[in-house]
Amino acid sequence: MSQNQADPQQKGRIAARFAQLKQEGRGALMPFLEAYDPDPATSLAILRGMPGAGADLIEVGVPFSDPMADGPTVQLAGQRALKAGGTLAGALAMVRDFRKDDGDTPVILMGYFNPIMSYGVERFAVDAAASGVDGLIVVDVPPEEADVLEPAVAQGLDIIRLVAPTTDDARLPKVLNGGSGFIYYVAIAGITGTRSADAGALVEAIPRLRKFTDLPIAIGFGVRTPQQAAEAAKVADGAVVASALIETLAKSLDENGRARPNTVRLVLDQVRELSHAVRGN
Template sequence: MTTTGHTRIQTRFAACAAEGRAALVTFVTAGDPDHQTATAILHALPGAGADIIELGVPFTDPMADGIPIQLAGQRALKAGQTLAKTLAMVEGFRKAGHDTPIVLMGYYNPIYVYGVERFLQDARAAGVDGLIVVDLPPEEDVELCLPALAAGVNFIRLATPTTDDRRLPKVLQNTSGFVYYVSMTGITGGTIASYDAVGEAVARIKRHTDLPVAVGFGVKTAEDAEAIARGADGVVVGSALVERVRASLDGEGRATEKTVSAVTSLVAELAAGIRRVAKAA
């Protein structure tokens, strides 16, 4: 496995492990429902209990996202969000003194158009810690994964229920930061069918790597988070949070005084659910 040295992501997972608990990884879409409100949400997430933040890069043609995240991306694009503005959000977050790790999650096209070398230089300077690019398989590592690692940016790979033991070593080969286990086949926002099956899958992945394993797709409530945290190193929540944004908007799709707190209140509930596992351990 290629490494990037000691990163904020590694430091944060180690700190959570020292507390005897999983990390809470929260996903929000950059620019949703507008740049100002999305920035306020981003800055509020650490205080609400987020250990790591996945910041979704809006894209016109998402292939792995369910309806809530698709709509979030559409709202952001309509409001004028760009990859450059997303990097500026991260830069502002760092200038405000936040050290919470940030992972940009999205698709290769916006990065390709931006220019890989320029993007990695700007992302690193802004304070981006990692990337999840769902449409670049391991066979295409030379495109972005290896340059990212060389630039000191973690490249986080997805493993799924269909990633068998023959495929898994290839998936893990250049993965760094953590492994993101997708709890189900299909798109974001579904429902987890079996917590036991997820736990078994995490254990199987751990037999192949020393990296932390975070589980996402289908985690919606504090009870879900608590159940997943019993076997995983991290719990990822996305669709439920962007749905909180949508539900808080006014009749014309604009942010209200409730938008930021609608997100942070759920983050606090999820964090409490995860910490219940540590207290029970």
């Protein structure tokens, strides 16, 4: 692990964090925010405040005009972000700013391939690594086409694989091949933020998945409440919370969609509640 931590290209920051949490005997909390939602300054303030509020890893969404896997809540966040000028380059700049004060908390970019392709895959890979990004979740790149992300792998970025409840044992090895960092288990079939994960189904699903991988497993899609986050972090190795946090942000905005003075605090307070539940205190 120390070898990974010493790697200047960031590879291993995710692995180091999960190893540390394993030693502590608890799972990870991974909150999500959409870059530039509702504006660059508010978004960066939330990102900077998340580790202190208890985030172990952070997932940053890259705004895109056609987010096919996202539910209404995340789609609206993306629309607000695009209206505020959100881009892939802007998301990388946010991570660079975040890294000025935090060199330890892993940051995972979540998005779609089109902005990466438009940016230029090789240039993106170099810039993402230099900005302090640790991993990528590229929702619309299936395992069969994952070689398009090879430049990112070469730069030391972890490629996070998504596994759905509908992924059968025959397909799992193919889906997991080439993945690193952790496995993102999509707890519900369908789009994000539409319903909650079923605890009983997770208890059955995660041991099946562990037969095929030694990587940590984080559960997302349908993890909304502190109790659900605590359950997910116990059953697996981490819980991802997205839509519930975005809803809090959205409700705090004024009638023109602008952040109010308490927007950042409300979101970070919710991260704190989730963290307390995951940590069991």
